[in-house]
Amino acid sequence: MHKRMSITLDEVVYEGLYRHVGKRRxxxxxxxxxxxxxxxxxxxxxxxxxxxxxxxxxxALAWSNGLSGDIADASR
Incomplete structure (x- = not known):
């Protein structure tokens, strides 16, 4: 999810971004x-x-499958 944010840039920085990156990017x-x-x-x-x-x-899969067997054997 994206959030909208307003930032303040120096005019020269903004113009450089606009020229090199483009408004939409x-x-x-x-x-x-x-x-x-x-x-x-x-x-x-x-x-x-x-x-x-x-x-x-x-x-890891073999280990986790072994744990499920242990749980089934545990007394409640």
């Missing part, structure tokens, strides 16, 4: 610049790397 350009400073993507990248490791994913 300024928001995305600014978001792409700011995102690394305000959003912690290290976890996302780590999870993506783990998901591509097929052997690790198979081990």
């Amino acid at each position: 300024m928001s995305q350009f600014i978001e792409d610049l700011v995102r690394p400073y305000v959003v912690d993507t290290a976890l996302d990248e780590g999870y993506k790397a783990m998901a591509t490791d097929k052997e690790r994913e198979a081990d």
